[in-house]
Amino acid sequence: MSNTSLDLAKIRADFPILQRKVNGQPLVYLDNAATSQTPLPVIEAISDYYKNTNANIHRGVHALSQEATEQFEEARKKIQTHFNAKHAHEIILTSGTTHAINLVANGFAAFLKAGDELIVSELEHHANIVPWQMLCERTGAQLNVIPMTEDGTLDMGVYHSLLNEHTKVVFVNHVSNALGIINPIDHIIEKAHAVGAAVLIDGAQAAPHIVPDVQALDVDFYTMSAHKICGPTGIGMLYGKAEWLGKLPPYQGGGEMIDQVTFKKTTYADLPHKFEAGTPNIAGGVGFGAAIDYMRRVGFDAIAAHEHELLQHATEKLNQIDGLRIYGDVAKKVAVISFNVDGIHPYDIGTILDKMGIAVRTGHHCCQPIMDHYQIPGTVRASFAFYNTHDEVERLVAGVEKAVRMLR
Amino acid sequence: MTITEKQEEIVAEFALFDDWMQRYEYMIELGKSLPLIAPEYKTDDNIIKGCQSKVWAHAELEGDKIVFTADSDAIITKGIIAILIRVFSHQHPKDILAADTNFIDEIGLKEHLSPTRANGLVSMIKQLKMYAIAYQTQLS
Numbered sequence: 001m002s003n004t005s006l007d008l009a010k011i012r013a014d015f016p017i018l019q020r021k022v023n024g025q026p027l028v029y030l031d032n033a034a035t036s037q038t039p040l041p042v043i044e045a046i047s048d049y050y051k052n053t054n055a056n057i058h059r060g061v062h063a064l065s066q067e068a069t070e071q072f073e074e075a076r077k078k079i080q081t082h083f084n085a086k087h088a089h090e091i092i093l094t095s096g097t098t099h100a101i102n103l104v105a106n107g108f109a110a111f112l113k114a115g116d117e118l119i120v121s122e123l124e125h126h127a128n129i130v131p132w133q134m135l136c137e138r139t140g141a142q143l144n145v146i147p148m149t150e151d152g153t154l155d156m157g158v159y160h161s162l163l164n165e166h167t168k169v170v171f172v173n174h175v176s177n178a179l180g181i182i183n184p185i186d187h188i189i190e191k192a193h194a195v196g197a198a199v200l201i202d203g204a205q206a207a208p209h210i211v212p213d214v215q216a217l218d219v220d221f222y223t224m225s226a227h228k229i230c231g232p233t234g235i236g237m238l239y240g241k242a243e244w245l246g247k248l249p250p251y252q253g254g255g256e257m258i259d260q261v262t263f264k265k266t267t268y269a270d271l272p273h274k275f276e277a278g279t280p281n282i283a284g285g286v287g288f289g290a291a292i293d294y295m296r297r298v299g300f301d302a303i304a305a306h307e308h309e310l311l312q313h314a315t316e317k318l319n320q321i322d323g324l325r326i327y328g329d330v331a332k333k334v335a336v337i338s339f340n341v342d343g344i345h346p347y348d349i350g351t352i353l354d355k356m357g358i359a360v361r362t363g364h365h366c367c368q369p370i371m372d373h374y375q376i377p378g379t380v381r382a383s384f385a386f387y388n389t390h391d392e393v394e395r396l397v398a399g400v401e402k403a404v405r406m407l408r
Numbered sequence: 409m410t411i412t413e414k415q416e417e418i419v420a421e422f423a424l425f426d427d428w429m430q431r432y433e434y435m436i437e438l439g440k441s442l443p444l445i446a447p448e449y450k451t452d453d454n455i456i457k458g459c460q461s462k463v464w465a466h467a468e469l470e471g472d473k474i475v476f477t478a479d480s481d482a483i484i485t486k487g488i489i490a491i492l493i494r495v496f497s498h499q500h501p502k503d504i505l506a507a508d509t510n511f512i513d514e515i516g517l518k519e520h521l522s523p524t525r526a527n528g529l530v531s532m533i534k535q536l537k538m539y540a541i542a543y544q545t546q547l548s
Contacts, residue, residue, distance in 0.1 A: 023428070345482035347460040347527065352484075355428050363460050363526075377481060378460070406433060407483055 005302045011387050014039035014294075018387060025357025028392045028399075033177055033205060033336055033383030034361055035227045038291075042230055045290035049283045056279055058256060072282050075289030076272070082292050083222065084213040085239050089271040092238040092245070093285055097204040098127040100223035100238035101171070103275060104200055105131035107248030108169060114140030117166045119197075121146040121154050122373060123176040123183070126366045128202045132171060141168070148373055152179045152328030160191065167197040174206035174222075178367040178381065179328030180336025182206070189219055198244065204228055204236075208385065209307060209334040211300050214239050226284065231291030235284030238275070245271050252277040303386040307335035310384045310393055317397040321404065327370075327379060335384035338365075341400070344407045346380045352403035353380075358396055411503055414495045415511040422515035431516055432484070439487035443497070445477040456531045461485040463528035467539035473498050474543055476536060485527050488512075488520050492529075496536055501544035509533060 012018050015037045020027050029037060049071065055064035057072050073088070080088045094100040118132055122145055136143050146159045154172075163170075170192040175182050185201050192199045200221035203212060207224040214222050221244065225236035240248070250257055250268055254277035259267040268274045295303070314337055318324055323342030340346055350362035363378040364371045371378055382396055409417070425431045445454075449466040456463040461482035467474050476497045480486040491512070496504050512521050523530045 345461060347482040348484045352432065355432070377462070406429070406436065 006298065006306050006386060008306075008387065008389055011298065012389075014041070015387055016040065016043075022357040022359070023355050028358040028388075028395050030382040030384060030388065030392070030396060031359045031361050032208065032385040032388075033180075033228075033365075033381065035233065036208060036230045036385055037387070038232065039230055039294055041294050042232070042287050042290045046232060046283045046287040049286045054283075057282055058273070068282055071289075072280070072285045075285045075292075078289040078292045079237055082211065082296070083237075083239055084215050086215060087242055090239055090242050090245065092240065092272045092275045093280055093288075094223075094236050094238050094275075095234055095281065096225040096227075096236035097202060097223045098131075100221075100236060101128055101200065101202065102131045103238055103251040104221050104223075104240070104248065105135045106251050109135055109138050110249050111247075112139040112141045112168055115166060116141040116168045117144055117162075117164070118142070119144050119146060119159070119162050119167060119170040119172075119192075121172045121183070122148045122369050123152070123154065123179065123181065124171075124173055124367070124369070125177050125202065125204070126368070127204075128171055128173060128200075129369075132169075145369075146172070148370065151330050152176070152181050152370075153330055154183060156184070156187070159188065163191055163195045163197070165195060167192065167195050169198050169200065171200040171202065173202040173204070174212065175203075175209070175334050175336075176328065176367075176370075177205045177336075178365040178370050178379070179338050180205070180333040180383070181328045181330055182210070182332040182334060185219070186217060189217055193218065205334070205336075208295075209300075209304060220244050226288040226291055229291050229295050232281075232284045232287040235281045235288050237288075242271065245275070248275075250274050250277070254278045256280075298386060306386055307384055307388075310388055310390065311335040311337070313390055314382065314384070314393045314396065317393065318400065321397075321400060323404075324400070327374060336381060337383075338379040338381045340376060340379050341404055344404065346378045348407050349380045349400065349403045352406060353396075353399045356395075356399045356402070358399045360396075411495055411499055411507045418491060418494065419511055419514050428516065432487075435487035435491065435517065436483055437487075438490040438494075439483055440490075442479070442486055442490035442493065443475075443477045445479045449477070450479060456528045456535055460525070461527045463489065463532045465489075465532055465535050465539075467536070467543070469543050469546070470498075472500055472547055474501055474504060474539060476539075478532070480528070482527065484520070485529060488517060488529055489532065491515075491517075492533065492536070501540040501547060504540035505537060505544065 017037050053067050055068045057069040076091050079091045144162045147155050149155050189199045198220040201219050203224040208229050222239040227233040257277040259269050327338045346362040361381045445464050445466045450464050454464050463480045465478040467476050476493045478489045
């Protein structure tokens with residue numbers, strides 16, 4: 001195994017949780033697609049905020065409020081820079097990806113009517129299916145599905161045939177959370193725009209591995225959650241082109257999002273505040289900014305190179321286990337391996353791995369349509385981060401081998 | 409044997425093992441002896457849904473005792489069910505209602521009965537008790 005440019009010992013020292021034991025064994029954390037771990041600089045940024053700055057933001061005349069506002073808005077600028085949005089006010093801070101998708105889906109109720117069509121993919125997380133189904137129920141619009149092919153990639157031929165002048169919104173994930181497959185979103189966006197449809201890309205699973213350039217992609221909406229990139233839970237972002245965010249009606253009413261309030265009529269604040277009703281997760285925002293700083297310091301190129309090595313190593317070794325099948329084992333994917341072993345329930349494998357201190361996810365990964373496609377109850381999913389090591393890959397493989405011996 | 413005696417017997421059996429692997433291997437072995445639910449009762453209506461594994465359970469009255477049968481698609485879940493059914497089956501409804509499942513903690517399998525585990529076992533225990541209530545009413 002070649003060495004990448006990451007100093008793993010130094011990186012791992014930044015993550016206190018990676019030093020702990022689980023069931024008497026050193027923790028091997030391979031559930032990064034569910035949530036990533038939090039490094040000291042992020043923990044300290046949040047802690048410092050509460051120790052030194054805590055105040056409510058915007059409109060406060062006192063020093064703390066102004067400092068808190070500056071820190072929160074500084075985080076927004078970091079997010080803007082990272083995703084290369086044209087304007088900081090195109091970044092809406094939400095509670096996470098689910099909130100961001102609901103915000104957009106809810107807003108589209110104002111534009112849709114019966115006979116309009118929406119396109120989703122079979123690979124989606126429930127968070128990028130259900131809000132749109134609710135929208136269809138409200139508006140009478142129809143939901144069409146891009147199916148998966150057997151290897152887990154999307155059937156682009158069907159996608160092309162689904163697009164027409166009635167198509168209003170296309171929403172697809174950048175990376176599939178259940179399988180790790182990278183979808184051809186540049187192509188999907190281009191084709192959707194050709195028929196005048198807007199596109200929302202759920203970037204929750206791409207964000208830890210890929211730096212999307214929202215301007216180059218020309219995407220209308222892009223969503224992600226901070227906790228997938230070593231940030232805190234409860235904070236995420238919606239990127240939206242200013243022209244779209246200007247047109248969308250507000251999602252929630254309250255303080256912060258208003259311009260003038262009278263009982264006759266309320267006018268709304270400008271972007272981004274129009275979509276940020278109430279006191280936001282200020283410390284979360286500060287932590288989000290610190291997480292972006294941290295990830296960029298480690299370097300996304302080095303992260304991608306190291307994770308690719310881990311993926312190759314694990315794929316090769318796991319494929320040697322008799323009866324083991326990897327779902328979505330294609331070239332364009334991130335370091336996520338979803339698998340089953342013939343005749344063994346994924347829950348059983350996950351339970352045995354947990355006893356050995358190895359954290360994986362089992363189940364349908366909030367993607368029941370994918371499991372239905374393969375006619376399986378779920379999979380075991382090992383998802384890697386840049387702080388994982390080749391030794392941990394070996395422990396996973398040995399753990400699965402042991403589980404198979406016990407369970408067969 | 410009473411429920412308490414059966415529980416003590418199982419605790420004694422598990423006390424022979426030194427580590428989790430032996431306990432799990434024994435539990436998996438016990439799963440193979442589970443009195444399986446008859447195919448006609450293994451229907452979608454009878455599934456006790458856990459997010460992770462599925463459980464089916466059925467009960468019938470034999471005299472004044474309840475006899476349970478069950479199944480699961482996950483072998484570890486099946487092992488725990490086998491242990492629970494060994495304790496609760498062939499018992500009087502009122503004894504089933506009065507019993508608890510604390511012995512599961514003693515044999516080191518506590519985490520499997522956690523409501524956060526989503527394996528259907530917590531709902532299954534509720535279901536066993538519901539059967540006991542129903543048959544208790546029928547008997548009295």
